[in-house]
Amino acid sequence: MIEQTAPIAESTYRELLSGLQAILADEELVIEPERLRVFECDALTAYRRMPKVAALPRTEGQVQRILKLCDRLQVPVVTRGAGTGLSGGALPHSAGLLLVMSRFDRILEIDPVRMLARVQPGVRNAAVSEAAASHRLFYAPDPSSQIACSIGGNIAENAGGIHCLKYGLTHNNVASIRALTVEGEVLTLGTEALENAGPEYRSMLIGSEGMLAAVTEITLRLLPLPVETRTLLAGFDSVADASAAVKGIIAAGMVPAALEMLDATTVAAVSEYCNCGYPPTAAAVLLADVDGAPAVATADAEQLTGIFRDCGATSVSVATDASERARLWLGRKSAFPALGRITPDYYCIDGSIPRGEIGAVLADIEKLSKDAGILVANVFHAGDGNLHPIILFDAGKAGEIDRVEALAGRILERCIAAGGSITGEHGVGVEKIDQMATQFTDAEIAQFLAVKAALDPNGILNPGKGVPSLRRCQEYRALKKHSEGAA
Amino acid sequence: MIELSAVEQQLVAQVQEAHQGGQRLTVGGGGTRAFLGAAPQATRMDTRANSGIIALRESERTLTVRAATSLIEIESVLEQAGLQIACGLPALQPESTVGGAVSAGMAGPGRVSGGDIKDQLLGAVLVNGRGEPLRFGGDVMKNVAGYDLARLPVGAFGDLGLLLQLTLKLQPRTRAETSLHTGMGWEQGQELIRSLQLENYPLLASAYEDGNWILRLGCERAQLPQPLQGAGEQPAQYWRDLRDQRTAFHNGPGNLWRIVLPQGAPLLAHGEEPLVAEWHGALQWLRSDRPASEIFAAAAAAGGHARLFRSELAGLCSRPDAGTQTLHRKIKTALDPHGVFVAGPGNLFAEGGEA
Numbered sequence: 143m144i145e146q147t148a149p150i151a152e153s154t155y156r157e158l159l160s161g162l163q164a165i166l167a168d169e170e171l172v173i174e175p176e177r178l179r180v181f182e183c184d185a186l187t188a189y190r191r192m193p194k195v196a197a198l199p200r201t202e203g204q205v206q207r208i209l210k211l212c213d214r215l216q217v218p219v220v221t222r223g224a225g226t227g228l229s230g231g232a233l234p235h236s237a238g239l240l241l242v243m244s245r246f247d248r249i250l251e252i253d254p255v256r257m258l259a260r261v262q263p264g265v266r267n268a269a270v271s272e273a274a275a276s277h278r279l280f281y282a283p284d285p286s287s288q289i290a291c292s293i294g295g296n297i298a299e300n301a302g303g304i305h306c307l308k309y310g311l312t313h314n315n316v317a318s319i320r321a322l323t324v325e326g327e328v329l330t331l332g333t334e335a336l337e338n339a340g341p342e343y344r345s346m347l348i349g350s351e352g353m354l355a356a357v358t359e360i361t362l363r364l365l366p367l368p369v370e371t372r373t374l375l376a377g378f379d380s381v382a383d384a385s386a387a388v389k390g391i392i393a394a395g396m397v398p399a400a401l402e403m404l405d406a407t408t409v410a411a412v413s414e415y416c417n418c419g420y421p422p423t424a425a426a427v428l429l430a431d432v433d434g435a436p437a438v439a440t441a442d443a444e445q446l447t448g449i450f451r452d453c454g455a456t457s458v459s460v461a462t463d464a465s466e467r468a469r470l471w472l473g474r475k476s477a478f479p480a481l482g483r484i485t486p487d488y489y490c491i492d493g494s495i496p497r498g499e500i501g502a503v504l505a506d507i508e509k510l511s512k513d514a515g516i517l518v519a520n521v522f523h524a525g526d527g528n529l530h531p532i533i534l535f536d537a538g539k540a541g542e543i544d545r546v547e548a549l550a551g552r553i554l555e556r557c558i559a560a561g562g563s564i565t566g567e568h569g570v571g572v573e574k575i576d577q578m579a580t581q582f583t584d585a586e587i588a589q590f591l592a593v594k595a596a597l598d599p600n601g602i603l604n605p606g607k608g609v610p611s612l613r614r615c616q617e618y619r620a621l622k623k624h625s626e627g628a629a
Numbered sequence: 630m631i632e633l634s635a636v637e638q639q640l641v642a643q644v645q646e647a648h649q650g651g652q653r654l655t656v657g658g659g660g661t662r663a664f665l666g667a668a669p670q671a672t673r674m675d676t677r678a679n680s681g682i683i684a685l686r687e688s689e690r691t692l693t694v695r696a697a698t699s700l701i702e703i704e705s706v707l708e709q710a711g712l713q714i715a716c717g718l719p720a721l722q723p724e725s726t727v728g729g730a731v732s733a734g735m736a737g738p739g740r741v742s743g744g745d746i747k748d749q750l751l752g753a754v755l756v757n758g759r760g761e762p763l764r765f766g767g768d769v770m771k772n773v774a775g776y777d778l779a780r781l782p783v784g785a786f787g788d789l790g791l792l793l794q795l796t797l798k799l800q801p802r803t804r805a806e807t808s809l810h811t812g813m814g815w816e817q818g819q820e821l822i823r824s825l826q827l828e829n830y831p832l833l834a835s836a837y838e839d840g841n842w843i844l845r846l847g848c849e850r851a852q853l854p855q856p857l858q859g860a861g862e863q864p865a866q867y868w869r870d871l872r873d874q875r876t877a878f879h880n881g882p883g884n885l886w887r888i889v890l891p892q893g894a895p896l897l898a899h900g901e902e903p904l905v906a907e908w909h910g911a912l913q914w915l916r917s918d919r920p921a922s923e924i925f926a927a928a929a930a931a932g933g934h935a936r937l938f939r940s941e942l943a944g945l946c947s948r949p950d951a952g953t954q955t956l957h958r959k960i961k962t963a964l965d966p967h968g969v970f971v972a973g974p975g976n977l978f979a980e981g982g983e984a
Binding site: 568 | 744757775784959
């Protein structure tokens with residue numbers, strides 16, 4: 143649930159507005175409710191809240207002055223990129239300012255020799271690879287929303303994607319970050335050189351959900367484009383066999399570029415939705431990319447086929463040319479709209495577990511789903527052990543949303559019990575803030591809060607997100623204990 | 630809860646006492662990086678007993694170890710499992726520990742194929758200045774819960790806390806390997822490296838010495854392009870000696886600089902100054918008697934940073950900018966409010982760091 147906050151005092155609001163008018167042009171400042179409506183949520187649409195004002199600055203100097211103004215007036219600031227986040231990290235604050243970075247949309251430099259791209263935070267993820275392609279380079283992290291999501295948002299959530307099994311997450315592909323503190327101080331963290339000197343403050347900022355600083359420029363590392371890619375699709379009669387294949391691939395020392403799993407519900411839905419050539423009645427399919435020099439891709443495709451067969455795959459197909467490969471990926475990429483056709487609403491969650499635990503955890507998710515009487519589909523980054531259970535439900539039914547939230551909570555707790563994490567790549571946001579109390583001790587939470595207070599003493603940056611207060615942790619644990627006792 | 634061994638509990642108690650009693654501690658492991666700077670004014674906390682592998686999960690390709698485990702022990706265990714730490718952690722002496730290598734944050738020749746040291750780290754148990762053992766990150770590949778404080782100690786030289794346990798990502802060893810000296814000079818070799826990268830050849834490492842590029846590739850020689858078919862063989866041991874800085878070049882007399890640069894950086898040696906490069910030229914080891922300020926300026930102009938590595942004047946390094954220094958003071962206070970931990974030799978924020 144969203145914590146209630148006090149409304150902004152009228153005098154503060156007036157001072158804020160006059161301050162903002164001195165910093166921003168009229169068209170860079172939004173105060174009318176009808177124009178603020180578009181910002182009321184990110185892609186976690188179950189949570190909606192109107193900001194008091196929205197600022198759409200164009201320069202770092204403007205951002206600096208806005209932050210100082212808000213810090214002085216103690217007005218909350220929520221930074222927003224493209225609004226594609228799935229954990230409510232960019233949910234506005236009702237008494238605060240929404241700092242919309244969409245106008246920071248320039249690719250400042252592609253440096254093919256250093257293999258770097260210097261970009262503004264509002265640049266779309268896919269635009270970086272498009273700009274680098276003529277140099278035979280690309281930016282590897284590729285979240286499913288990559289056509290729309292922004293690099294700034296990717297930094298905020300440490301975004302992953304389909305190919306991070308081989309190429310890493312956002313934090314593995316960032317050279318340096320330029321950011322502003324609430325006091326307006328410029329931070330340059332990390333380096334274009336191949337190794338940072340000093341503590342990893344760059345990593346600390348990545349995934350911090352706009353709670354420590356506001357990012358104004360990012361230098362990304364580019365990689366050589368794969369010369370050849372093979373896409374493999376394997377059908378299985380059981381989730382257990384498919385899970386065993388994932389374990390076998392990792393244990394065999396293979397590093398596919400991508401390794402995705404879709405369960406029976408998802409396979410059936412996408413087979414109805416598009417012509418992707420999946421075995422429509424399979425209990426699970428695995429979809430993999432192997433890439434590199436042609437000889438390597440060929441050898442890896444053969445080895446992968448062997449592992450699939452050894453683990454009981456009922457069908458294996460290998461696609462080489464671009465259109466065949468695109469057809470196999472179409473099924474995976476259509477999973478969300480396809481599931482959307484069989485359910486009024488869905489809710490995608492994001493747990494991370496050791497790869498060897500996939501079979502056991504999926505079996506338990508199925509049990510939890512049956513107990514709750516709510517269907518759960520699974521389509522996820524199996525090679526990384528990053529689950530995306532998708533709860534299918536009808537928000538129109540009385541009490542359904544509460545039951546869905548409870549089921550999601552139980553699934554995340556199961557991920558923690560398996561030695562995992564409540565979030566692999568979507569971030570905590572508002573969505574998983576309660577489960578932080580299960581994953582972390584009070585001393586660990588207190589340490590996060592101390593780090594936050596060191597950079598943002600007035601607590602104006604994205605309050606109520608990411609890290610819960612100690613009181614909230616204790617309340618959540620007491621509530622959980624009580625409900626477990628009752629069950 | 631974090632399960633701590635008796636040794637770890639003692640170390641935690643030592644930090645708690647120091648926090649309450651206003652003492653200052655400096656974390657010591659194998660002590661093999663002491664040459665990086667002056668000895669700190671603090672009681673040396675001997676962590677060497679905190680050693681041992683907690684879990685090698687071969688099928689997950691992860692390793693959890695106690696921080697003072699020797700790198701030699703880790704390497705021999707991983708070798709048997711056909712695994713490795715991708716960037717290579719320099720084992721300067723048999724006593725060198727994994728905690729020391731992570732705290733120093735300086736990667737081996739595998740940096741260009743396997744990432745830097747933070748890229749190997751999945752999780753850590755860190756004791757803060759209050760003597761609280763804290764677990765950040767985890768054993769899983771992806772984890773964005775809470776701020777990333779697991780990787781923060783990389784390069785911090787023990788300034789931000791005591792590392793008790795580390796979980797590292799492992800990489801399979803390649804099925805085949807070929808090392809060869811190309812006979813190519815700086816520019817020609819860089820062009821070759823560039824084309825090998827773009828053609829996706831499995832280039833594991835590279836080194837430049839005596840005017841010649843040496844390459845390490847994760848494939849059979851027969852799979853290499855024509856210009857490399859006739860190249861001379863290089864013994865594989867070369868890469869271990871380079872990683873562990875056991876060459877005559879590294880241990881010779883005079884000032885040795887370690888200069889880290891972006892890929893494609895120019896050669897920084899003047900005239901006859903001896904130089905060995907790694908990382909396709911992005912790591913340059915330079916023997917030079919030029920004034921430190923000149924080396925720092927040259928490194929900065931090329932987009933990098935420098936450290937006087939082996940010298941009587943060791944401790945000199947490119948200083949972080951003002952913003953980073955302020956940030957460091959704030960985060961240091963958040964983790965260690967009474968200033969219990971005093972960073973070990975090599976600390977970037979040490980007084981009088983840059984000449």
